[in-house]
Amino acid sequence: MNILSLNCRGGGRPETVREISDLVRLQRPSLVFLSETKMSDKKAQDLRWKFGFSNAFGVKSVGLSGGLCLYWNNDSRVSLKSFSNSHIDVLIQNDELGDVEWRFTGFYGNPVRSRRKLSWDLLKFLRKEYNNPWICAGDFNEVLYGTEQIGGNERQEWKMEGFRDAIEECKLEDLGFYGVPYTWDNKQQGNKNVKVRLDRALGDDKFQECFDNTIVNHLQCCESDHCALLISVRQSDWIDVALTEKPFRFExxxxxxxxxxxxxxxxxxxxxxxxxxxxxxxxxxxxxxxxxxxxxFGSVKKQLKTLRGRLEVEIKAVTAVKIPQLHPNSWAIDIIDSSKVDPRDAAVILCGGWAVWSERNARKHGESSRTISESVKWTADIASDLAISGCVVTRPAKVKSKWQLPAPGTLKVNVDAGFSSDWQVILDCRGLK
Structure with a gap:
């Protein structure tokens, strides 16, 4: 089953309608979610005939901004659960994917940065509504990491952290993608060009267990400045999707x-x-x-999260270093980039990685190991020693003194390393013996 998600930036223009119709004809999605339709709900719903769908549900735009619409065919049984200016939430059953009922949320993050927190609060609220396998896709108008943008003003860390915290609380994970790395392009030239990954698909544990062969592709568009998301939802090869029990994994x-x-x-x-x-x-x-x-053992994930929190607290208390949120695919490069991480902080973090590796080996071979506090202090000491050893210490150059005649009224006695009085030479200020 294919799902198509697109910020169409105005769905009423003939050029946009043709482009979406072509995408539907080529990719044959069973479900299409459009954001920023910029039209009334009735007009958006009427477009279902041109797109080749039997059913539609629209949310009207506010003035000339916003607007959402969801289209689907009769091969999917879709039950509307909730909607707003920022989302459409449905439960779906599709014959191609078996009897399991799963959840799709088409999401549109608030375009006003100062109100973005309202979007994350909505996402957290939706998490609590149902317990079905869940996929959430659309234009979130925010990135998870600074590396998901090229050009333009630098993203503020606290705003990205708000998005990351919301996803973590909702137990969602990025499903990845194939294609170009950025989904929005301002289509300007040279230094004015900005590219950002604003659109993505997120899935929870249950969705990934049931449909772990799901693939997300970024499809470039001509009429919109956004890429379309083509989400190919595919059943897992190794689990019966009708079962709610988690698969067995040997540890x-x-x-x-x-x-x-x-x-x-x-x-x-x-x-x-x-x-x-x-x-x-x-x-x-x-x-x-x-x-x-x-x-x-209990919940290993919860224990790891607790230990990670304790470790970060100890690190910050001893070293005053806060572990940065770096992209999992590029952290090794970003950690040594002084524009992203302070070099002294990077030294502590890298030494911390070395400490973790050492602790792992010590535990594996049954050797004595350190407590968290001891490990952090050892890491800080090593980082400090490395920082000191890497400093270039400059010493004043030695000035060689030349031999001079004694001052007037004084005598200078030169013994020239002699061992008897016969080798002594006495000179006055004129150099006379």
Missing amino acids: NAWTRHERYNQTVEEVWRDDGNNLQEVYDALGCVRQRLKRWSVSE
């Missing part, structure tokens, strides 16, 4: 637990005579390990 950390062998031996049956009995025995082990993992 290597289990094998290091003192009770791992005992747990497996208690449930494993080695009297299997055929593959079916072996398969059943493995199923019993899988279920037992899942229950055992919850009781012994």
Whole structure:
């Protein structure tokens, strides 16, 4: 099933209608979400016939800005749940994707930066509404990282952090993309050109488990200054989407637990005579390990998040360094870019990475390890030592003194390293012996 999402920047123009019609004909989406239609809801809905759809729901624009519309065919059963000037939220069932009912939210972030927080509050509110597998796509009018923009004024970190925090709280993840890296272009030349990735698709854990073969493509458009998102929703090859149970994943950390062998031996049956009995025995082990993992380890993700928070607090308390939010694909380059990270902070962070690697090896080989506080202090000390060793210390040049005659009224005695009085020479101010 394909979904097409586009900020069309005015859907009533004949050129735009033709371009969208061509996209629909070539990509054959079952669902189309348009933002910034800049028209009434009725007029936007009437365009369904030109686009080749049977159903539509529109949200009227406010004056000459905004406006949303969702189009779909009868091969998808779509149930409208909520809408506003910034979103359309629906539940979907599609025969191509089985019986699972999942959720699509077409989203449009507030274009006014001072009101962007309202968009993130809306996103958090929508998270609490339903528990279905969820995909949220559209023009968010914000980036996650500074590297998602080229040209123009530098993005303010606190505004990007607001977007990141909202996504984290909603338990959404960027689904990635294929194609050009930026989805909006101001189409100006030279130094005035600005490109930004404003459009994206986000999915939660359940959506990615059910549809982990989903692909997002950026399609360049002529009439809009935005790229269209073509989201190809595809079932997972290894999980029945009708099941709500999370897939089983074996964790290597289990094998290091003192009770791992005992747990497996208690449930494993080695009297299997055929593959079916072996398969059943493995199923019993899988279920037992899942229950055992919850009781012994709890939520690993929550523990990691808690430990990460403690580590950042310790680092900031000891070193006054705040760990920057860097893009996962370019952090190794960004960390040594002095325009993004202070060199002294970068030294502490890199030494911290070295400390983590050392701790990992120490734990793996059963050696004594440090506490979080000790590790942070050790990291800070190493970074400080490296900073000092990297400084160029300048010392005043030595001035060689030349031999001179004694001042008037005085005598100078030269012994010339002699060891007896016979080698002494006495001179006056005229140089006479």
